[in-house]
Amino acid sequence: GENVEQHPSTLSVQEGDSAVIKCTYSDSASNYFPWYKQELGKRPQLIIDIRSNVGEKKDQRIAVTLNKTAKHFSLHITETQPEDSAVYFCAASNPAGTALIFGKGTTLSVSS
Amino acid sequence: DTAVSQTPKYLVTQMGNDKSIKCEQNLGHDTMYWYKQDSKKFLKIMFSYNNKELIINETVPNRFSPKSPDKAHLNLHINSLELGDSAVYFCASSRDSNTEAFFGQGTRLTVV
Numbered sequence: 001g002e003n004v005e006q007h008p009s010t011l012s013v014q015e016g017d018s019a020v021i022k023c024t025y026s027d028s029a030s031n032y033f034p035w036y037k038q039e040l041g042k043r044p045q046l047i048i049d050i051r052s053n054v055g056e057k058k059d060q061r062i063a064v065t066l067n068k069t070a071k072h073f074s075l076h077i078t079e080t081q082p083e084d085s086a087v088y089f090c091a092a093s094n095p096a097g098t099a100l101i102f103g104k105g106t107t108l109s110v111s112s
Numbered sequence: 113d114t115a116v117s118q119t120p121k122y123l124v125t126q127m128g129n130d131k132s133i134k135c136e137q138n139l140g141h142d143t144m145y146w147y148k149q150d151s152k153k154f155l156k157i158m159f160s161y162n163n164k165e166l167i168i169n170e171t172v173p174n175r176f177s178p179k180s181p182d183k184a185h186l187n188l189h190i191n192s193l194e195l196g197d198s199a200v201y202f203c204a205s206s207r208d209s210n211t212e213a214f215f216g217q218g219t220r221l222t223v224v
Contacts, residue, residue, distance in 0.1 A: 032210040043202065043215040044155065051210075087153055093209045098167045099145060100206075100213055102155040 002027045002094040006103025013080050015112045021088055023103050024072040029095035033066060033073050036089045038105075044089060048075070080110045115139050118203045118216035125193055126224055133188045133219045135203030143208055144186040146178060149200040149218070160209070161186055193223045 003026040013019050025033075034049035050057045050064045050073065057064050061080075066073040077084055087107050091100040118135040125131050137144065146158040160168035164180040175191045186203060203216040 034212065038153075043217050045215070046212045049212065089155060096167075097209050098143075098162070099157045099160040099209050101157065102147075105153045105155070107153075 002030055002092055002101045004090060004092050004101050004103040006090050006106060008106060009104065010107045010109070012109045012111065015080060015082060015110055017080055017110075019077045019080050019084070019108055019110075021075045021090070021106045021108075022072060023074070023090035023092075024070075025092040025101075026071070027092075027095045028068070028071060030092040032093040032100075033064070034091050034100065035062075035064060035075050036091065036102075038087045038089065040086075047088075077108075080108075082110050082112050084108060085110045116203060116205055116214050116216040118201075118219055120219060121217060122220050122222075124222045124224065127193055127195060129193050130189070130191045131193060131221070132190070133201055133203075133221075135186050135188070135216055137184055137203075137205040137214070139205055139214060141205040141207050141214075142183060143206050144180065144183075145204045145206075145213065146186065146188050147202045147204060147215075149202060151199070155202070159186075159188075162208075190221075193221075195223050197221060198223045 006023045031052035036044040037047045038044040061078045063076045087105045090103040116137045142163050144161045158172045159178045177189045180186045200218045204213040206213040
């Protein structure tokens, strides 16, 4: 089945710096790649997603890139702010189209 | 209006007991899921239902039994609770696995 690897597990940056989180997936048939943000004690919420027919997508300070050949995708956050501090999860739809498989999460800490 | 709601939010129980967690979505989605989030924050798929039919059962002990009385509800019943079952359980729903999944607020289960 699909396997999603996510790195790094923790990331500390200064306010205003950029943060990059990387994920790889195992099955080339996967075609949907969302990113979720989970604040402490809250539910995961979608922040951006990308489909396999697109290489890059931006939404204000957040961007996601996808390299289908290499089977990896990345989340880029620019001009980080303390409120960006949270756990970020990448995910990939499994080829059977029955579930989202999540990476193990990255704890991002933004210090002011 | 809460899109995906699950109850209870907190559940503390003794080993060996049987408990249920309820989940309801008002988004008209066909697909619902149960995820388990352990102390290391890993979000692991447990079950996936499409239109009331089970489509994924990811190596979950048979003490866990999901039930979907209709496509808006997916309840989770757990028999003979064990210490290792302590975790946060999230219900989620989506139109299909290639679109955004909306999560409930989570149920923190503590087995003592």
